[in-house]
Amino acid sequence: MTENMPISRALNAGLRRSLETNDRVLLMGEDIGPLGGVFRVTEGLQSDFGPRRVIDSPLAESGIVGTAIGLAMGGFRPVLEIQFDGFVFPAFDQITSQLAKITNRHEGALQMPVVIRIPYGGHIGAIEHHQESPEAYFTHTPGLRVVSPSTANDAYWMIQQAIDSPDPVVFLEPKAKYWQKGEVDTDAPALPLHASRVVRRGTDVTLVGHGAMVTTLLQAASLAESEGTSCEVIDLRSLSPVDYGPILDSVRRTGRMVYAQEAPGFTSLGSEIAATVTEKAFFALEAPVLRVSGFDVPFPPAKLEGTYLPDADRILEAVDRSLAY
Amino acid sequence: MTENMPISRALNAGLRRSLETNDRVLLMGEDIGPLGGVFRVTEGLQSDFGPRRVIDSPLAESGIVGTAIGLAMGGFRPVLEIQFDGFVFPAFDQITSQLAKITNRHEGALQMPVVIRIPYGGHIGAIEHHQESPEAYFTHTPGLRVVSPSTANDAYWMIQQAIDSPDPVVFLEPKAKYWQKGEVDTDAPALPLHASRVVRRGTDVTLVGHGAMVTTLLQAASLAESEGTSCEVIDLRSLSPVDYGPILDSVRRTGRMVYAQEAPGFTSLGSEIAATVTEKAFFALEAPVLRVSGFDVPFPPAKLEGTYLPDADRILEAVDRSLAY
């Protein structure tokens, strides 16, 4: 069966299905109960599953992650909501030194099936701490899995796959796209959680990104086409681990690649992917892998986000630079 | 005047000089008073400068960094000690969302001259959380400066330069080298804080790293020489910003580069440097920039650190791979 719905509803439906099928799943976070979350992703879930399955926690992120670890030790599968990207840092020790390492510390005897949902990224004109893209902090941390859906169908399935994972998953939700609609096939997932996907075929340049950036990459690809350049677009979907197969296949054909992200560029996921693709496809590359990123400044006041965030033009500029090699 | 001393003494001497020359400098941390710090870097300073200049704080890292911000607002220049690399994460929000951004948030009206000293890295056979290399988390964060000395002379000068900086500086001390001696010239610094430095001249491959890794790179260079390969070795010194000048000069001559670090490789400083060098010296490169890193696993139990940490052999293996392109 397929249904058309926005990403926020797809997430809601996916969470609902997980709550229904596994009674050890519980949701916890700030304002996820009667309010349904500030983005309404959990709307209606507390009234349907009760306040023991959908829990409004005290206002403390380290507490949320730390107690989720204890809940997981007790056999629960907690799905946490961090209200905005910029509010995850108080929980950083519990995520980095605890959650990510507990299975390893126990030599595999304890699993840590905890999902941390984080609405991330800009484009919503909000105040400070509400528009950040913190993925690099998590992808650098061994023991975490990091994923981000860019379509409603992926949102629906990936959240369920993340909940099913025995490992901790940081689940980054592209908040600018919560209202973007798409077809959701509720029968079977299209891909495993950690697969990347070619979303547009092309022959000249490979464009890679995740989350909200996929839309921008597709825009850039359309514009490029009108200028006679054929771009292949790949949605990363999994940020850690990265599924390099489709990317390398593509780069070996195109010889050129542009990676785009909202996050600051320095020591970022884009750095990693550029370095690794270069290493693995060195002789295929006609040009260095170019990166289009947020600048290495704090996310600016909203009136400047249009300048800060990579748009189709900035991506095309990189495409042109790549082609000029 | 020059004096021979180990890095830990050089740091102590540098801190002492800063305390003497600027009465707004104060030191704060856990066990830095009567004990002199677990590595004795602050030995004798509290008895000489008193408990208001060299402060044993309550045991709370977020508190240490957060109150240092307030102290800096009041015109102090706090120099903080985090006891071990793995204990910095409880302070992560105060470092990332506060300290790093406060000057920007105030549009330059408030400076944040706070230094965070962190003994980092492995090779000391210690238990968990005591051997990590967290630099990527800081280099990815706009608003921070990140440096690491590898010699006694640099230790002596760089700590003073960091204290003089109006910006927050994460000061990473290679703990395995605290007892490594070197000549300290107490008259004038050799280099500005953010300069990288060629520490060995060579023509075939450029080796780059920081902190304790510099010693390993020099070992590898000696071994390589005996096999007929001439390696240039560059000490990064500044991890953010990176001084690319000497690195690019070198790579343009050698055409080959290996970057080595103790930190896990994925989304790391090594990724950044590999990607950027590739972009800036693309046509000069005979081989991809190769990276030798800790594996993407939590720092293992000490009995495996010898396997985990890059050694001269692992670097040579990469040198050979690079030469084979």
Next chain:
Amino acid sequence: MTPLDDPALVRVLAANGTLAPTPEAERYLPLIDALTDAELETFYRDMVSIRAFDVQATNLQRQGQLALWPPSFGQEAAQVGSARAARPQDHIFPSYREHVVTRIRGVDPLDIIRLMRGLTHGGWDPSDPKNGNTHIYTLVLGAQTLHATGLGMGLVFDGKCGTGDPERDEAVIVYYGDGASSQGDVHEAMVFAASFQTPEVFFLQNNQWAISVPVATQSRTPLYKRAAGYGMPSIQVDGNDVLASYAVSKAALDEARAGGGPRAIEAMTYRRGAHTTSDDPTKYRTSAEEEAWAGRDPIARLRTFLEARGASEQFFEDADAEGRALADDVRVRTNELGGLPRSHMFDSVYSEAHALITEEQRWLDDYEASMEGGAQ
């Protein structure tokens, strides 16, 4: 137990505006008796003005002029009382809803408007004397409590408190909410404050809600009781009674300034509006509750009291006019606000030159120039 039943509560004015001190309020009465008519009228004008501002800002947000507005509606007495109790040399650390406090200290309300419009992450320079040592808003809940404590530590180290000279001694007051009280940083701030005996008042506005979460989720115990565990004196006050709020704040600040160490105040109040303009309180609270608190409104309460004391009708009309003037001024100046140059983003990430920033700024300038060139 409703939130205002604690036997320790300090209240001077009953909800109906009559003088009816609770037992715990007795010892504060001299401070209140000492207030002049002019001072009392200032309290009233403060509250009326800022409410007019608040309504204006909410409208401006509806008109798309602001990204967001967090109203202070209902919390005016807690804020006016505490801010008016502070001395000029004191240091103020607001959270993000202290519009009344910042205005009293001299901050231009337009600075808050610029923040909520997306023109700045700060708004004003705390070191500029015209801003009355008022720090900017902090959005990560609780983080500012540590900054305030650090500043207080510096006052101790510099001998700027406890000298016995109230004209010179300085104190710090830091604002935070019932939700924020759960954050680890607030605990660590109290630990450091107690350890270093900072001249500091922790001022908690318990407005009963953290967005949609009732205070009972944060604590089943009155929050003012936390302070005792750190050896800090603490007080619960009716935060909708500006006189009580003033008196307990003044006593606490005076004691802190004089070297008595940190103390805590829990002001019981109510966020009468939405959390922010993005919020919909009907999802989580009843109109019965809202009405009950409307009956405890701080402005009406003081008005009745002042009327009984003989304040003139003219005074109230003037106060309203003053509020309208402020609101009009804010509207006019908001409409005049321009944009930001793109360099703004790079200008003050660091205080000293930084190679990567310089490079990126140069790249962007070239890029924009080429785009404009291309568009020509």
Next chain:
Amino acid sequence: MTPLDDPALVRVLAANGTLAPTPEAERYLPLIDALTDAELETFYRDMVSIRAFDVQATNLQRQGQLALWPPSFGQEAAQVGSARAARPQDHIFPSYREHVVTRIRGVDPLDIIRLMRGLTHGGWDPSDPKNGNTHIYTLVLGAQTLHATGLGMGLVFDGKCGTGDPERDEAVIVYYGDGASSQGDVHEAMVFAASFQTPEVFFLQNNQWAISVPVATQSRTPLYKRAAGYGMPSIQVDGNDVLASYAVSKAALDEARAGGGPRAIEAMTYRRGAHTTSDDPTKYRTSAEEEAWAGRDPIARLRTFLEARGASEQFFEDADAEGRALADDVRVRTNELGGLPRSHMFDSVYSEAHALITEEQRWLDDYEASMEGGAQ
């Protein structure tokens, strides 16, 4: 005020081993009267054995067999009393110095030895029944308090406490130190515990020092007083009096298990040894202080009490022999410990296959094979 002067202190045995209950101890006497001779003797043997183990481990560290050893020397009574008060179904979250506790729950001391030798970051499987629901050590101070609270929340959600059946109901006890008490995580753990009414005992061993920092730096106020701010009952106990430690722990655990919500205990004790074998206490504390606390030693105290009750000389000799046997066994088995295969590093980073780990492990295997090849 010396640390043991608080009028609220619960103590049963005076330092000289005579029964001399403090006023606060009166209500616990029935619990102590109910203890059999065999139980009392077990307490003694527990303490003697682990002290022998502790000395052995310290020696092993000196001989280079361990990277580090954090002795429990001096804190035996606090640990034995609380651990013996727990029921088999209870869940234990130690910090990193609870060697006595873990042993009582069934954990093999060799598992701790392996941790301190650098062979593991954990040591044992908390879900293996032989380890008595004992979680592994946590080295980031305070982090475990949240894990314990989360587990306690799960017990509430699963209806595993407060059913009225003490054989079935479960509780959690979490250990932390006076230094750790300053961490934000401990506050958040108490906030969550109180909010969700977890069946939990926060057991603080105040051993007067956090490495070189005296407890006065963490708090000028007795730490047990923090709990009241969260609405938790709390108690201060002489942690060198095993009977008092047992009784207050038993009462608290029983109440928590029965559905009474969380509570806190501060056990006043002393770290008689160094912080760890890397530490040098002469840098920061006086021998006078050390001697004063030597006079309050928990083992000597119980011994005098048992002697007065008529325990035989043979019993004490047997206890010592048991300790020696444990120490010998630990030495022998430590010497037999092997190394780690390099695959260990990759084996359990994730529970499911992970592309990057697989790739790196394969690379390392090839690399090592080539090096061995090269070396031939």
